[in-house]
Amino acid sequence: MKSNYKKIMLENTFVQVPRKDDSVISNNLEAFDFFTSKKVFGTVNEDFWATPASWSSQEARLHLDRDIKDMSKILGKASQQVIKIMMDGVKGGRYDPLDIVRGIETGPWNRTHEGERHFMKMLWRKVRDGFRRYSKDRKLR
Numbered sequence: 413m414k415s416n417y418k419k420i421m422l423e424n425t426f427v428q429v430p431r432k433d434d435s436v437i438s439n440n441l442e443a444f445d446f447f448t449s450k451k452v453f454g455t456v457n458e459d460f461w462a463t464p465a466s467w468s469s470q471e472a473r474l475h476l477d478r479d480i481k482d483m484s485k486i487l488g489k490a491s492q493q494v495i496k497i498m499m500d501g502v503k504g505g506r507y508d509p510l511d512i513v514r515g516i517e518t519g520p521w522n523r524t525h526e527g528e529r530h531f532m533k534m535l536w537r538k539v540r541d542g543f544r545r546y547s548k549d550r551k552l553r
Contacts, residue, residue: 494532495539502543509543512536 467473
């Protein structure tokens with residue numbers, strides 16, 4: 413006696429499962445994880461994400477506004493120091509302006525944190541045209 417598998421393969425009689433239009437995933441909210449058989453995203457209340465949570469108190473809001481202003485001043489001073497280090501290195505001929513970007517993107521990853529590398533690269537993009545005056549032909553390399 414032939415097995416069902418051999419019978420199907422030899423007779424070329426394949427059964428196609430009827431497909432309904434509602435069996436197709438129409439959006440990401442209906443997506444399932446095939447390994448856990450659970451919904452991946454579930455239902456999302458978009459109104460919840462549209463508005464931020466309310467302040468715990470008005471006093472907390474005032475304190476946070478003052479602290480954010482102080483943090484902004486500290487970051488501004490730090491960015492000025494980073495730009496000065498970059499400019500001094502290029503002026504002194506220790507490296508080219510494009511070496512700065514290569515150094516930020518490559519090399520040992522444990523030198524800085526991910527956010528700090530992104531911050532330094534953003535600062536370089538902000539002042540890269542200022543480096544042109546230190547080159548002979550007004551090019552970065």
